[in-house]
Amino acid sequence: MRTPAFIAALLLAPALAGAQDVLIRGARVHTASAAGTLESADVLVRDGRIAAIGAGLAAPAGAAVVEAGGRPLTPGLFGGITQIGLEEVNLEPSTYDAQLKLAAPAWQHMWRPEFDVTPAFNSRSIVLAVARVEGVTWGTIAPLAADSLVIGQGSAVTLDGRFDAALPNSRTLFVNWGSAAHAASGGSRAAQYMLFDQAIREVREPGSSGAAALLQPEGRAALKGYLAGGRVVFFVERASDIREIVRFAQARGMKPVVAGGAEAWIVARELAEAGVPVILDPLENLPSDFDKLGARFDNAKLLHEAGVTIAFSQTISHQLRKNRQLAGNAVAHGLPWEAALAAITSVPAEIFGQGAARGRIAAGQAADLVLWSGDPLEVTSVAEQVWIAGNPVTMRSRQTELRDRYLERLRSGATD
Amino acid sequence: MRSLSAAVASVVVAACAAQAPAPAPTPAEPAAGKPARAPFSSTYAAPAAPPSLIRNATILTGTGVRIDGGDVLIVGGRIESVGQALTAPVGAVVIDASGRWVTPGLIDVHSHLGVYPSPGTDSASDGNESTDPVTAEVWAEHSVWPQDPGLEAALQGGVTTLQMLPGSANLIGGRGVTVKNVPATTYQAMKFPGAPQGLKMACGENPKRVYGRRSQAPSTRMGNVAGYRQAFADARDYMEGWKEYDASLAKYERDQAKGDEDTTPPKPPKRDLKHETLAEVMRGDLLVHNHCYRADEMATMLDVAQEFGFRISAFHHGAEAYKLAGRLGREGVCGALWADWWGFKMEAYDGIQENIAIVDAAAGGCAIVHSDSEEGIQRLNQEAAKAMTRGNLAGLAIAPERAIRWITANPAKSLGILDRTGTLEAGKMADVVVWNGTPFSVYALADQVFVDGVLLYDRAHPAAKPRSDFSL
Numbered sequence: 001m002r003t004p005a006f007i008a009a010l011l012l013a014p015a016l017a018g019a020q021d022v023l024i025r026g027a028r029v030h031t032a033s034a035a036g037t038l039e040s041a042d043v044l045v046r047d048g049r050i051a052a053i054g055a056g057l058a059a060p061a062g063a064a065v066v067e068a069g070g071r072p073l074t075p076g077l078f079g080g081i082t083q084i085g086l087e088e089v090n091l092e093p094s095t096y097d098a099q100l101k102l103a104a105p106a107w108q109h110m111w112r113p114e115f116d117v118t119p120a121f122n123s124r125s126i127v128l129a130v131a132r133v134e135g136v137t138w139g140t141i142a143p144l145a146a147d148s149l150v151i152g153q154g155s156a157v158t159l160d161g162r163f164d165a166a167l168p169n170s171r172t173l174f175v176n177w178g179s180a181a182h183a184a185s186g187g188s189r190a191a192q193y194m195l196f197d198q199a200i201r202e203v204r205e206p207g208s209s210g211a212a213a214l215l216q217p218e219g220r221a222a223l224k225g226y227l228a229g230g231r232v233v234f235f236v237e238r239a240s241d242i243r244e245i246v247r248f249a250q251a252r253g254m255k256p257v258v259a260g261g262a263e264a265w266i267v268a269r270e271l272a273e274a275g276v277p278v279i280l281d282p283l284e285n286l287p288s289d290f291d292k293l294g295a296r297f298d299n300a301k302l303l304h305e306a307g308v309t310i311a312f313s314q315t316i317s318h319q320l321r322k323n324r325q326l327a328g329n330a331v332a333h334g335l336p337w338e339a340a341l342a343a344i345t346s347v348p349a350e351i352f353g354q355g356a357a358r359g360r361i362a363a364g365q366a367a368d369l370v371l372w373s374g375d376p377l378e379v380t381s382v383a384e385q386v387w388i389a390g391n392p393v394t395m396r397s398r399q400t401e402l403r404d405r406y407l408e409r410l411r412s413g414a415t416d
Numbered sequence: 417m418r419s420l421s422a423a424v425a426s427v428v429v430a431a432c433a434a435q436a437p438a439p440a441p442t443p444a445e446p447a448a449g450k451p452a453r454a455p456f457s458s459t460y461a462a463p464a465a466p467p468s469l470i471r472n473a474t475i476l477t478g479t480g481v482r483i484d485g486g487d488v489l490i491v492g493g494r495i496e497s498v499g500q501a502l503t504a505p506v507g508a509v510v511i512d513a514s515g516r517w518v519t520p521g522l523i524d525v526h527s528h529l530g531v532y533p534s535p536g537t538d539s540a541s542d543g544n545e546s547t548d549p550v551t552a553e554v555w556a557e558h559s560v561w562p563q564d565p566g567l568e569a570a571l572q573g574g575v576t577t578l579q580m581l582p583g584s585a586n587l588i589g590g591r592g593v594t595v596k597n598v599p600a601t602t603y604q605a606m607k608f609p610g611a612p613q614g615l616k617m618a619c620g621e622n623p624k625r626v627y628g629r630r631s632q633a634p635s636t637r638m639g640n641v642a643g644y645r646q647a648f649a650d651a652r653d654y655m656e657g658w659k660e661y662d663a664s665l666a667k668y669e670r671d672q673a674k675g676d677e678d679t680t681p682p683k684p685p686k687r688d689l690k691h692e693t694l695a696e697v698m699r700g701d702l703l704v705h706n707h708c709y710r711a712d713e714m715a716t717m718l719d720v721a722q723e724f725g726f727r728i729s730a731f732h733h734g735a736e737a738y739k740l741a742g743r744l745g746r747e748g749v750c751g752a753l754w755a756d757w758w759g760f761k762m763e764a765y766d767g768i769q770e771n772i773a774i775v776d777a778a779a780g781g782c783a784i785v786h787s788d789s790e791e792g793i794q795r796l797n798q799e800a801a802k803a804m805t806r807g808n809l810a811g812l813a814i815a816p817e818r819a820i821r822w823i824t825a826n827p828a829k830s831l832g833i834l835d836r837t838g839t840l841e842a843g844k845m846a847d848v849v850v851w852n853g854t855p856f857s858v859y860a861l862a863d864q865v866f867v868d869g870v871l872l873y874d875r876a877h878p879a880a881k882p883r884s885d886f887s888l
Contacts, residue, residue, distance in 0.1 A: 091621070091761035127759065283791055286534040286566055287887065293535075318759035325798065328858030379801045379858045382809065399758070399768045406738050407810055410774055416711070416742045 027068035032345040048390035076137025076368030079320025080313030114218040115152030129397035134321035135370035135383035160388035169353040177236035237291040239266035262292035268306035277309035282330035301334035311348040328377035458607035462868030473513035478839035482817035493869035521576025521847030523827035526786035533564030544583035553689035554590035573794035574849040584618035619708035651694030703729040709763035711739035735767035738774035745780035752786040773807025801856035
């Protein structure tokens with residue numbers, strides 16, 4: 001019977017060289033957990049999971065042994081909330097699947113919480129390998145729209161190239177708030193609360209809006225789940241808006257997450273008390289619009305000091321590899337190094353429901369690991385080897401292919 | 417009042433006659449005791465500052481040299497000397513830079529600060545005159561809002577000079593302006609004295625998208641190229657018209673001198689600002705900065721430049737510059753590039769992280785790290801560090817003293833100001849950054865930034881108030 005092998009070959013994504021037990025010996029292990037950093041520790045990987053961490057671990061028969069020589073080992077990095085796998089080339093509409101654009105009336109696409117981008121994720125996108133070889137093993141995909149309030153749903157995904165990439169229990173609703181949704185709320189952010197409450201009433205009392213309903217039946221069903229403790233990411237920047245939407249969302253049964261949060265530091269204490277995490281970009285220091293007049297470099301530091309849970313996200317699908325540069329800059333502006341690493345590993349894993357499975361180097365966690373040439377937050381360091389679910393990633397991408405072709409021409413003196 | 421207007425008017429007329437077609441900024445006769453200046457010329461003059469001696473630093477001079485345990489002496493706004501164990505003059509401020517690094521002030525050849533300032537309001541969105549594919553007549557400086565808070569942020573990232581460019585909606589977007597990153601109420605008071613203006617041109621997708629959507633030319637790349645060529649051909653005709661006028665005027669003046677009073681003076685051609693700009697390009701007075709991603713399109717642009725006898729100073733964005741690195745080096749054209757941007761559009765699909773290092777490695781190569789971003793301009797050093805790292809991994813052996821040129825000397829060269837700034841050499845403007853350690857690090861911060869010897873940013877003693885009125 002050849003079928004099982006055939007299916008197995010199909011399931012085995014091209015990025016993966018093959019499952020094998022691995023012993024990584026003598027690494028500087030940044031666990032991204034309470035255990036902190038372990039000098040010269042061994043990490044044993046069996047069946048795609050971390051089996052043990054310690055000194056002098058023995059290699060099981062048949063295991064590959066990697067001598068780390070003191071180099072840093074981290075959990076696989078989180079690339080941020082982006083549209084990776086949903087867009088190949090941003091400006092080529094046929095390769096872009098992150099935005100719903102239905103015909104008028106406008107609310108037909110503005111109020112579609114049932115719009116879920118997860119099935120459109122292309123695990124064979126060339127963009128994945130570019131991120132993967134830089135140590136980014138997972139990320140969150142979200143719909144994107146400037147003219148919607150409720151944008152739709154997305155998921156956390158593994159970037160190892162498997163077809164069924166969405167991670168369990170990661171489904172999330174994404175909502176624009178504040179000036180991000182100004183055009184979608186009748187020209188006033190006050191109307192955002194009014195419209196959202198109308199939609200909630202439609203969920204609870206179908207037909208309550210008569211012919212002017214915002215939601216379709218599928219939308220009511222989708223939103224209902226989020227009103228029962230579901231994770232809702234609000235893209236919101238201004239302090240007063242953050243404070244207001246957090247209270248609004250919690251009062252209505254949602255579990256809010258603030259994304260953006262340029263002025264979150266102003267309401268840090270309230271966020272800490274409300275237990276609301278903030279996913280931010282520590283490079284956001286300019287008043288790039290009137291919702292961000294309070295943007296500053298030490299936003300991450302101030303939030304951390306106030307006890308707010310913080311994660312980092314750059315937002316560009318082709319630049320997931322930049323997320324660690326964000327973390328390094330947060331350190332330069334006062335955030336403790338361990339907190340910065342956690343903000344691109346364990347914390348986002350917790351936020352997106354993955355904490356038990358990934359984001360840390362701990363026994364039982366998925367063996368998503370990165371061996372670095374040096375300090376993993378440093379711009380002069382590179383990922384030397386990446387493993388996802390214990391499989392060594394083929395450290396090549398279309399970019400390395402282009403590089404090698406043209407380096408060869410440079411060396412051969414071929415004329416151009 | 418009347419005499420001043422008359423003086424200005426006479427300057428314009430005189431300049432047209434003498435130097436057709438483009439009136440050069442010729443100093444006017446001093447009117448009513450005031451010093452005359454050409455319209456739009458620089459009013460920047462660095463304030464006096466005490467001498468400074470920066471001691472015992474790791475110095476990257478920008479000339480490819482690294483000096484460990486070196487000193488930089490600044491006197492009268494200039495680099496007095498660079499070396500070891502220099503003596504502090506009387507009254508000098510002595511800075512102990514032990515364990516710290518010193519570089520020339522960073523230079524960004526591609527910025528839209530001022531023309532697309534923060535906050536991004538409709539009111540101040542002034543970077544693209546996207547009403548015609550050729551707007552060679554517009555000058556970015558006339559859009560600049562000097563209160564852009566991004567300028568102070570860039571200074572804190574070590575940027576002392578930048579070129580503010582029009583956007584890339586148009587085939588020919590207008591003139592760019594090079595400024596010193598100094599606090600000022602007017603752009604004239606920032607303008608780099610004597611720096612040539614740039615001309616922004618754009619290849620590829622942007623112009624054909626902007627105009628193609630309006631069912632207007634260009635809607636294709638062949639339409640783009642026809643647009644550049646026709647614009648330069650028209651400007652050449654315009655130059656001919658002025659040449660004929662000059663000849664007629666000379667003949668008229670000779671006839672007048674001979675006492676022939678029957679002849680009538682020739683009528684000058686109508687001034688055309690669009691043609692004037694392109695004529696200045698063809699005369700070599702404006703430097704062409706060409707937004708162009710694909711290698712084949714860069715080669716086309718080199719041919720366009722050859723056809724009309726002008727030089728391209730730098731290709732900007734050049735995601736595929738590495739495919740044409742040898743030719744760029746041979747023809748002395750710089751590549752102003754990002755460390756790792758790619759994929760956001762088809763013409764950026766082939767971008768690779770070794771692009772800058774490969775352009776640098778070619779014989780005669782002139783690699784530049786540019787930002788095109790109010791975020792990126794704050795960390796040109798980190799972008800250079802990434803590009804250096806990729807080059808080293810590719811076996812190109814790039815030391816910090818070489819890579820620093822990508823954000824100092826090479827952009828200065830492409831802007832025509834390398835004789836005045838961009839390196840730490842005696843006699844040059846004292847545009848200097850003292851870093852808290854190696855600048856090639858994510859943890860690098862500028863401790864002190866000098867522009868013309870004036871300490872404009874001191875991390876240990878930050879200004880109590882922001883520089884921008886907007887940020888108060």
